Amino acid sequence: MDTDTLKQLVLNASHLHVFGYGSLLWKTDFKYDSKQVGFIKNYVRRFDLGNSTHRGTEKVPGRVAHIEESQGSKAWGVAFKISGKADIMKALSYLNNRECELGGYTTLVTEFHPREQPSQTITVLCYTATQNNKFYLGPTSYKNMAKQVVSARGKAGTNVEYVTKIADYVKFYIPEDQDEHLFELDYEIRFLVKQKRLSANNKLIEDHELHIQTLMEPVQAS
Numbered sequence: 001m002d003t004d005t006l007k008q009l010v011l012n013a014s015h016l017h018v019f020g021y022g023s024l025l026w027k028t029d030f031k032y033d034s035k036q037v038g039f040i041k042n043y044v045r046r047f048d049l050g051n052s053t054h055r056g057t058e059k060v061p062g063r064v065a066h067i068e069e070s071q072g073s074k075a076w077g078v079a080f081k082i083s084g085k086a087d088i089m090k091a092l093s094y095l096n097n098r099e100c101e102l103g104g105y106t107t108l109v110t111e112f113h114p115r116e117q118p119s120q121t122i123t124v125l126c127y128t129a130t131q132n133n134k135f136y137l138g139p140t141s142y143k144n145m146a147k148q149v150v151s152a153r154g155k156a157g158t159n160v161e162y163v164t165k166i167a168d169y170v171k172f173y174i175p176e177d178q179d180e181h182l183f184e185l186d187y188e189i190r191f192l193v194k195q196k197r198l199s200a201n202n203k204l205i206e207d208h209e210l211h212i213q214t215l216m217e218p219v220q221a222s
Protein backbone atom coordinates (compact mmCIF):
# COMPACT_ATOMS: atom_id res chain seq x y z
CA MET A 1 0.00 0.00 0.00
CA ASP A 2 1.45 3.40 -0.88
CA THR A 3 2.30 5.86 1.86
CA ASP A 4 -0.44 8.31 0.73
CA THR A 5 -3.12 5.67 1.34
CA LEU A 6 -1.56 4.86 4.68
CA LYS A 7 -1.41 8.58 5.54
CA GLN A 8 -5.11 8.91 4.64
CA LEU A 9 -5.87 6.03 6.96
CA VAL A 10 -3.92 7.53 9.82
CA LEU A 11 -4.05 11.32 9.49
CA ASN A 12 -6.93 12.93 11.43
CA ALA A 13 -7.87 9.47 12.65
CA SER A 14 -8.67 9.26 16.37
CA HIS A 15 -7.95 5.57 16.32
CA LEU A 16 -6.46 2.84 14.13
CA HIS A 17 -7.26 -0.88 13.97
CA VAL A 18 -4.43 -3.32 13.24
CA PHE A 19 -5.33 -6.90 12.23
CA GLY A 20 -3.03 -9.64 13.60
CA TYR A 21 -3.14 -13.31 12.55
CA GLY A 22 0.40 -14.58 13.29
CA SER A 23 2.82 -13.69 16.06
CA LEU A 24 0.90 -10.44 16.64
CA LEU A 25 -1.70 -12.68 18.28
CA TRP A 26 0.58 -13.78 21.12
CA LYS A 27 3.39 -11.23 20.88
CA THR A 28 1.66 -7.92 20.27
CA ASP A 29 4.25 -5.57 21.88
CA PHE A 30 2.45 -2.29 21.11
CA LYS A 31 -0.08 -0.35 23.21
CA TYR A 32 -3.73 -0.86 22.30
CA ASP A 33 -7.04 -0.01 23.99
CA SER A 34 -9.07 -3.07 23.11
CA LYS A 35 -9.05 -6.11 20.87
CA GLN A 36 -11.65 -8.36 19.31
CA VAL A 37 -11.67 -11.66 17.44
CA GLY A 38 -12.93 -11.73 13.88
CA PHE A 39 -11.97 -12.38 10.30
CA ILE A 40 -11.14 -10.81 6.96
CA LYS A 41 -12.71 -12.22 3.80
CA ASN A 42 -11.01 -13.74 0.74
CA TYR A 43 -7.71 -14.47 2.46
CA VAL A 44 -6.09 -17.52 4.09
CA ARG A 45 -3.21 -17.82 6.59
CA ARG A 46 -0.11 -19.51 5.18
CA PHE A 47 3.48 -20.15 6.36
CA ASP A 48 5.31 -19.80 3.06
CA LEU A 49 7.28 -16.67 3.96
CA GLY A 50 10.93 -17.18 4.91
CA ASN A 51 12.49 -15.29 7.77
CA SER A 52 16.11 -14.72 8.76
CA THR A 53 15.72 -11.86 11.27
CA HIS A 54 13.44 -13.24 13.99
CA ARG A 55 13.00 -17.03 13.67
CA GLY A 56 15.79 -18.08 11.33
CA THR A 57 19.10 -17.11 9.78
CA GLU A 58 20.27 -16.42 6.22
CA LYS A 59 21.59 -20.02 6.12
CA VAL A 60 18.60 -21.67 7.80
CA PRO A 61 15.55 -19.41 7.33
CA GLY A 62 12.44 -19.95 9.40
CA ARG A 63 8.86 -19.96 8.13
CA VAL A 64 6.52 -17.20 9.35
CA ALA A 65 2.85 -16.43 8.86
CA HIS A 66 1.41 -14.33 6.06
CA ILE A 67 -1.97 -14.15 4.37
CA GLU A 68 -2.67 -14.73 0.70
CA GLU A 69 -5.73 -14.11 -1.42
CA SER A 70 -8.22 -16.96 -1.63
CA GLN A 71 -11.69 -16.11 -2.89
CA GLY A 72 -14.44 -17.18 -0.53
CA SER A 73 -12.04 -17.96 2.33
CA LYS A 74 -11.76 -16.33 5.76
CA ALA A 75 -8.56 -15.47 7.64
CA TRP A 76 -9.29 -15.33 11.37
CA GLY A 77 -7.35 -13.17 13.80
CA VAL A 78 -7.63 -10.22 16.15
CA ALA A 79 -8.24 -6.51 15.50
CA PHE A 80 -6.32 -4.31 17.93
CA LYS A 81 -7.78 -0.80 18.50
CA ILE A 82 -5.13 1.89 19.04
CA SER A 83 -6.34 5.36 20.13
CA GLY A 84 -4.71 8.77 20.04
CA LYS A 85 -2.18 10.08 17.53
CA ALA A 86 0.83 9.50 19.79
CA ASP A 87 0.02 5.81 20.35
CA ILE A 88 -0.91 5.35 16.70
CA MET A 89 2.36 6.82 15.43
CA LYS A 90 4.35 4.81 18.03
CA ALA A 91 2.65 1.57 17.03
CA LEU A 92 3.11 2.25 13.30
CA SER A 93 6.79 3.03 13.78
CA TYR A 94 7.25 -0.19 15.77
CA LEU A 95 5.29 -2.31 13.30
CA ASN A 96 7.04 -0.78 10.29
CA ASN A 97 10.37 -1.84 11.75
CA ARG A 98 9.27 -5.29 13.01
CA GLU A 99 7.05 -6.27 10.09
CA CYS A 100 8.30 -4.39 7.05
CA GLU A 101 11.97 -3.64 7.57
CA LEU A 102 12.86 -6.84 9.43
CA GLY A 103 10.11 -9.14 8.21
CA GLY A 104 9.71 -8.09 4.61
CA TYR A 105 5.95 -7.67 4.99
CA THR A 106 3.90 -5.09 3.10
CA THR A 107 0.78 -3.31 4.30
CA LEU A 108 -2.79 -4.03 3.28
CA VAL A 109 -6.03 -2.22 4.19
CA THR A 110 -9.16 -4.35 4.23
CA GLU A 111 -12.42 -4.89 6.11
CA PHE A 112 -12.55 -6.80 9.40
CA HIS A 113 -15.71 -8.70 10.45
CA PRO A 114 -16.06 -8.88 14.26
CA ARG A 115 -17.03 -12.35 15.51
CA GLU A 116 -19.98 -10.92 17.46
CA GLN A 117 -21.30 -8.62 14.68
CA PRO A 118 -19.85 -9.70 11.31
CA SER A 119 -21.91 -7.14 9.40
CA GLN A 120 -20.45 -4.22 11.41
CA THR A 121 -17.15 -4.15 9.52
CA ILE A 122 -14.09 -2.18 10.63
CA THR A 123 -11.32 -0.95 8.34
CA VAL A 124 -8.06 -2.55 9.44
CA LEU A 125 -4.40 -2.28 8.55
CA CYS A 126 -2.59 -5.59 8.27
CA TYR A 127 0.85 -6.81 7.28
CA THR A 128 1.26 -9.54 4.74
CA ALA A 129 3.51 -10.83 1.97
CA THR A 130 2.87 -11.64 -1.64
CA GLN A 131 4.52 -14.37 -3.72
CA ASN A 132 6.91 -11.84 -5.24
CA ASN A 133 8.31 -11.07 -1.79
CA LYS A 134 12.05 -11.74 -1.81
CA PHE A 135 11.72 -13.89 1.33
CA TYR A 136 8.90 -16.01 -0.14
CA LEU A 137 9.79 -19.73 0.17
CA GLY A 138 6.61 -21.09 -1.39
CA PRO A 139 4.54 -24.15 -0.48
CA THR A 140 5.96 -27.65 0.12
CA SER A 141 4.77 -30.76 1.97
CA TYR A 142 3.86 -30.37 5.64
CA LYS A 143 6.68 -32.79 6.53
CA ASN A 144 9.22 -30.63 4.68
CA MET A 145 7.84 -27.47 6.24
CA ALA A 146 8.06 -29.09 9.69
CA LYS A 147 11.68 -30.12 9.08
CA GLN A 148 12.50 -26.52 8.12
CA VAL A 149 10.69 -25.12 11.16
CA VAL A 150 12.28 -27.57 13.62
CA SER A 151 15.78 -26.76 12.34
CA ALA A 152 15.34 -22.94 12.36
CA ARG A 153 15.93 -20.48 15.17
CA GLY A 154 16.70 -16.75 15.19
CA LYS A 155 17.20 -13.72 17.44
CA ALA A 156 13.62 -13.92 18.73
CA GLY A 157 13.73 -17.67 19.44
CA THR A 158 12.90 -20.97 17.79
CA ASN A 159 10.66 -21.28 14.77
CA VAL A 160 8.93 -24.12 16.64
CA GLU A 161 7.84 -21.69 19.37
CA TYR A 162 6.60 -19.25 16.71
CA VAL A 163 4.30 -21.70 14.93
CA THR A 164 3.09 -23.71 17.94
CA LYS A 165 2.16 -20.57 19.89
CA ILE A 166 0.04 -19.36 16.98
CA ALA A 167 -1.66 -22.78 16.83
CA ASP A 168 -2.26 -22.83 20.59
CA TYR A 169 -3.67 -19.27 20.50
CA VAL A 170 -6.06 -20.10 17.64
CA LYS A 171 -7.22 -23.38 19.23
CA PHE A 172 -7.87 -21.69 22.58
CA TYR A 173 -9.24 -18.26 21.62
CA ILE A 174 -10.57 -18.69 18.06
CA PRO A 175 -12.33 -22.09 17.90
CA GLU A 176 -14.15 -20.97 14.74
CA ASP A 177 -10.85 -20.89 12.91
CA GLN A 178 -10.63 -24.30 11.22
CA ASP A 179 -7.23 -23.53 9.66
CA GLU A 180 -6.18 -27.01 8.50
CA HIS A 181 -2.95 -25.59 7.04
CA LEU A 182 -1.94 -24.32 10.49
CA PHE A 183 -3.07 -27.44 12.37
CA GLU A 184 -1.42 -29.89 9.94
CA LEU A 185 1.86 -27.99 10.15
CA ASP A 186 1.57 -27.77 13.95
CA TYR A 187 0.93 -31.55 14.15
CA GLU A 188 3.96 -32.44 11.97
CA ILE A 189 6.18 -30.08 13.99
CA ARG A 190 5.15 -31.57 17.34
CA PHE A 191 5.55 -35.13 15.93
CA LEU A 192 9.07 -34.32 14.70
CA VAL A 193 10.04 -32.68 17.98
CA LYS A 194 8.81 -35.75 19.88
CA GLN A 195 10.76 -38.05 17.52
CA LYS A 196 13.92 -35.98 18.04
CA ARG A 197 13.43 -36.03 21.82
CA LEU A 198 12.93 -39.80 21.77
CA SER A 199 16.01 -40.40 19.63
CA ALA A 200 17.97 -38.00 21.80
CA ASN A 201 16.73 -39.86 24.87
CA ASN A 202 17.61 -43.17 23.23
CA LYS A 203 21.07 -41.86 22.47
CA LEU A 204 21.34 -40.67 26.05
CA ILE A 205 20.20 -44.12 27.25
CA GLU A 206 22.67 -45.87 24.94
CA ASP A 207 25.49 -43.65 26.15
CA HIS A 208 24.41 -44.19 29.73
CA GLU A 209 24.24 -47.99 29.32
CA LEU A 210 27.60 -48.00 27.57
CA HIS A 211 28.94 -45.97 30.46
CA ILE A 212 27.49 -48.44 32.98
CA GLN A 213 29.00 -51.37 31.01
CA THR A 214 32.44 -49.84 31.09
CA LEU A 215 32.03 -49.31 34.82
CA MET A 216 31.01 -52.96 35.27
CA GLU A 217 33.96 -54.39 33.30
CA PRO A 218 36.55 -56.02 35.55
CA VAL A 219 39.52 -53.84 36.02
CA GLN A 220 42.33 -55.21 33.88
CA ALA A 221 45.31 -56.21 36.02
CA SER A 222 48.03 -53.81 35.01
Ligand SMILES: N[C@@H](CCC(=O)N[C@@H](CS)C(=O)NCC(=O)O)C(=O)O
Pocket residue numbers: 019020021022023024025027051054055064065066098099102103105126127128156162
Ligand atom coordinates in the same frame (compact mmCIF):
# COMPACT_ATOMS: atom_id res chain seq x y z
N1 LIG B 1 1.79 -9.91 10.20
C1 LIG B 1 1.49 -11.18 10.81
C2 LIG B 1 2.74 -11.92 11.15
C3 LIG B 1 3.54 -11.15 12.15
C4 LIG B 1 4.86 -11.81 12.37
O1 LIG B 1 4.93 -12.98 12.66
N2 LIG B 1 5.89 -11.01 12.19
C5 LIG B 1 7.21 -11.50 12.43
C6 LIG B 1 8.15 -10.76 11.55
S1 LIG B 1 9.31 -11.86 10.99
C7 LIG B 1 7.52 -11.21 13.87
O2 LIG B 1 7.27 -10.15 14.33
N3 LIG B 1 8.02 -12.11 14.61
C8 LIG B 1 8.31 -11.83 16.01
C9 LIG B 1 8.84 -13.09 16.59
O3 LIG B 1 9.10 -13.98 15.79
O4 LIG B 1 8.96 -13.17 17.82
C10 LIG B 1 0.57 -10.97 12.01
O5 LIG B 1 -0.32 -10.17 11.80
O6 LIG B 1 0.68 -11.59 13.06
